[in-house]
Amino acid sequence: MVFQERTYSVLIVTASERFTDSIMPLLPMTDYWPVQTASSVAEARRWLADTEFDIVLINTPLPDDFGMHLAIDICTGSGAGVLLLVKNDHYNEIYSKVVRYGVITLSKPTNRQMVAQNLRILCATRERIRQMQAKQATVEEKIKEIRLVNRAKWLLIECLNMTEAEAHRYIEKQAMDLRISRREAAENIIKTYK
Known part of the structure; x- marks a missing residue:
């Protein structure tokens, strides 16, 4: 990413260590810091109760819930941008349910470039929300x-x-x-x- 004076805090919600390992190279400390992980919806909710994140990545399904309601709750209750990754078979159904709340949905399997582009979109969206919050x-x-x-x-x-x-x-x-x-x-x- 281009040099910037702001970094974006990230919460990765996934039950897969492999997913975390594949995402971490896309989150350099110069652009994204701190990066936290949660392996369930319950753990993610505990993180979110104590910390305000700029970006939340949710890799569905999760062991205690699918993750869709978590994504909706984050978008309606905070200024964080949410990227929800769902299997291609469920993409259209989930997309139609979450799009009106501002959740960005990406079908799996995907590639690193698509995830990186969506992260940049979330950063731009987060800046716009920051400006609107300041005006408010x-x-x-x-x-x-x-x-x-x-x-x-x-x-x-x-x-x-x-x-x-x-x-x-x-x-x-x-x-x-x-x-x-x-x-x-x-x-x-x-x-x-x-």
């Missing part, structure tokens, strides 16, 4: 600020009999005069008048 966090912060400012306005209206426009100007002026954010000015007003 920014929007949520702005909403919190608006709520705080509105709460401070209503306190000024109740306690100092200001109009809404006067309360708004007061908060803006406090922020400017004290060289603080509107959020900090609102928090100060809330502390004072609550």
